[in-house]
Amino acid sequence: MEQLSLFDSPQVSFLDPLASRLRPQTLEDFIGQEHLLGKGKILRQLIEKDMVSSMIFWGPPGVGKTTLARIIANTTRCGFIDFSAVTSGIKEIKDVMKQAENQRFSGVRTVVFVDEIHRFNKSQQDAFLPYVEKGSITLIGATTENPSFEINSALLSRCKVFVLNALTKENILTLLHRALKDRRGFGDNVVHIEEELLEFIAAFADGDGRTALNTLEMSVLNGDLGSDGSITVKRETVEQAIGKKSLLYDKNGEEHYNLISALHKSMRNSDPDAAVYWLARMLEAGEDPLYVARRLIRFASEDVGLADAHALPLCVAAYQACHFNGMPECNVNLTEAVVYLSLAPKSNSLYIAYETAKEDARRMLSEPVPLVIRNAPTKLMSELHYGEGYIYAHDTEEKIARMTCLPESLKDRKYYHPTSQGEEKIFQERLKKAEEFRN
Numbered sequence: 001m002e003q004l005s006l007f008d009s010p011q012v013s014f015l016d017p018l019a020s021r022l023r024p025q026t027l028e029d030f031i032g033q034e035h036l037l038g039k040g041k042i043l044r045q046l047i048e049k050d051m052v053s054s055m056i057f058w059g060p061p062g063v064g065k066t067t068l069a070r071i072i073a074n075t076t077r078c079g080f081i082d083f084s085a086v087t088s089g090i091k092e093i094k095d096v097m098k099q100a101e102n103q104r105f106s107g108v109r110t111v112v113f114v115d116e117i118h119r120f121n122k123s124q125q126d127a128f129l130p131y132v133e134k135g136s137i138t139l140i141g142a143t144t145e146n147p148s149f150e151i152n153s154a155l156l157s158r159c160k161v162f163v164l165n166a167l168t169k170e171n172i173l174t175l176l177h178r179a180l181k182d183r184r185g186f187g188d189n190v191v192h193i194e195e196e197l198l199e200f201i202a203a204f205a206d207g208d209g210r211t212a213l214n215t216l217e218m219s220v221l222n223g224d225l226g227s228d229g230s231i232t233v234k235r236e237t238v239e240q241a242i243g244k245k246s247l248l249y250d251k252n253g254e255e256h257y258n259l260i261s262a263l264h265k266s267m268r269n270s271d272p273d274a275a276v277y278w279l280a281r282m283l284e285a286g287e288d289p290l291y292v293a294r295r296l297i298r299f300a301s302e303d304v305g306l307a308d309a310h311a312l313p314l315c316v317a318a319y320q321a322c323h324f325n326g327m328p329e330c331n332v333n334l335t336e337a338v339v340y341l342s343l344a345p346k347s348n349s350l351y352i353a354y355e356t357a358k359e360d361a362r363r364m365l366s367e368p369v370p371l372v373i374r375n376a377p378t379k380l381m382s383e384l385h386y387g388e389g390y391i392y393a394h395d396t397e398e399k400i401a402r403m404t405c406l407p408e409s410l411k412d413r414k415y416y417h418p419t420s421q422g423e424e425k426i427f428q429e430r431l432k433k434a435e436e437f438r439n
Contacts (some may be wrong), residue, residue, distance in 0.1 A: 004300050018217040019210045021184045022175075023067050024425075030071060031163055031178075032064060032171040050076045054139040056117070056147050056156070059164030062208030065142035068164075069113040078138065079110040080357055093127045100137045110137050117141030118150035125152045132158050155242070166207025173202050175209050176216055188232035191220055197238050203286035206240050206327065215241050260295055263338070268303050272342035274283050279338050280331075289330050296337050307347035307422035314340055345422025353416040357376050360410060367407035383390035 023032045027044060029036055036043040046052050052072055057065040066082070073080035081096055100110040117125070131137045132155070139159065147161050167175070176198050179185035201219070205212035218241040223231040259282050264372060266274035282292060297319060299309040313339060321333035376386035391401035404411050418428040 017214065018179060018185055021215040022069065022179055022182060022213065024064075025074065027071060027075065030064060030068065031175050032167045033068070036162055036163070037068075040224055046366045047072055047075050052076055052111075052138055053139075053160060054158055055160045055162055056143060056151065057162055057164055057260055058145075058147050059336070060166050060207060062205070062210035062212075063164045063167055064209065065164060066113065066115060069111065069140045069142070071240055073111040073113075073139065076109070076337055079108050081110060081112045084116065090127055093124060097127070097131050097136065100131065104136055112139050113138045114139065114141045114309045116143065118143040118145040118147075121128075122152055125155050125429050129155055129158075150372075167205075167209050168207070169199070169202050172205055172207070172209060172212045173198060176201060176212060179213060179216055186220055189220075190228075191223070191233065192230060193233040194235075197233065200238060200286065201242075206286075229296045230306060242427075259285075259287075260292075263292075264299060264303075267299060267338060267342045268346065270342055270346070272339045275342045276335055279334060283327065283331055283334070289322040289334060290319065292334055293322045293337070294343060296334070300420055302351045303346055303348055304341060304344045305350040305424065306427050307345040307419065307424040309423060311341060345424070347419045347421045347424050349416060349418050349424065359413045362415065364407070364409065367409060370404060370407065372403055373405055375400065381433045398437055400434055402438050419429055 028048065030037060035041065038044065059065060070080060070324045081100065083096055096112060102110060103110050128139055132139050147156055166345055180191055181187050201212055201215050204215065219238045222237050222241065223233040225231055240415055252367065263275055263282065265280040266278055279292065283289060296315045301316040304311040318333050318337035322330040325333065371385050374391045376382045376387040379423050391403060393399050393401045406413060418431055420428055
């Protein structure tokens with residue numbers, strides 16, 4: 001029997017990309033951005049009431065900026081002009097504005113959608129100003145960059161900025177399931193693909209719906225075609241479609257916690273090789289790098305603490321680097337933090353101090369603040385001896401006052417027990433001197 005190709009199937013046309021074929025036409029079909037388009041939300045109301053003014057959509061790629069602009073044009077019965085900042089200059093802008101002016105005289109409003117508007121220079125952006133000001137067009141600009149820095153202040157002041165978020169994993173899974181069921185996608189075909197693989201595609205897409213649909217399309221087109229015309233998508237096919245192996249694990253399940261535990265305990269045991277391996281396992285499996293960065297920030301205080309006071313700001317910087325760079329560029333930022341933490345001197349004194357104090361605080365929530373360290377902003381409070389006997393430590397030669405700052409029932413309690421590891425030895429000596437002076 002002759003081997004058939006899915007391209008030979010009369011049921012689906014592959015002339016247009018899957019993402020284009022599935023582009024939503026109405027707000028009801030639009031997936032994501034519930035904070036703007038949910039029932040009663042501001043942007044939805046503006047669209048439904050046909051009160052849309054010029055605006056900027058700011059958000060990462062593949063979240064529906066172009067689609068939403070088209071829906072606005074359709075819903076508000078406006079003409080729609082799709083305009084790319086990548087391929088257009090001043091001449092093209094003037095031509096488009098002239099076209100919009102002609103439509104305006106004919107009683108037709110025009111939505112001019114400018115993709116990647118941040119790529120326009122100042123003079124190009126200024127070319128839109130007079131037309132936006134007199135209402136010749138409704139400008140909708142899309143940008144992945146912060147409009148405050150990339151859009152001229154004059155133009156920005158005439159536009160409402162809406163922030164579009166990366167699609168959630170649930171949003172993307174909804175999109176993928178729709179693609180498999182909708183006749184514009186693969187609805188006329190029987191496609192066998194495990195839910196686990198759909199979840200991997202969703203994780204790989206990292207909030208980008210277009211990437212998710214492109215990956216699914218490539219996987220289905222290269223799936224195994226059965227004698228009954230059905231298509232089976234295997235793990236190896238998906239791995240080839242995205243160019244890497246699917247180190248799958250449920251981000252909310254046991255393996256997720258096993259891997260972060262392995263990373264944490266490897267760093268605690270001063271084993272940078274094991275720590276970097278577990279870091280790579282997590283990132284290559286699609287883990288959110290910001291989640292890993294948050295865990296490193298916690299580790300810096302819980303397991304290193306004042307033994308190396310530089311660990312915490314370094315990990316905060318790593319988090320910021322992950323936010324700025326994203327994957328895969330931020331993998332080396334996280335590696336730097338992981339190796340640093342692995343080789344840093346260790347102390348859990350801060351963790352123990354808080355946990356011990358927490359138990360006392362929960363048991364003794366009503367313990368009064370000693371009068372000596374209460375504030376006395378009124379005459380009545382002074383008459384009640386608030387702040388009586390307080391000594392301003394900066395006024396003493398030793399910069400320490402002989403006062404008890406804990407409640408009477410806890411006055412001899414010790415929470416912080418510094419070690420002699422790394423820089424914490426300095427704090428150990430300082431604490432000893434302070435206690436000796438107060439006693």
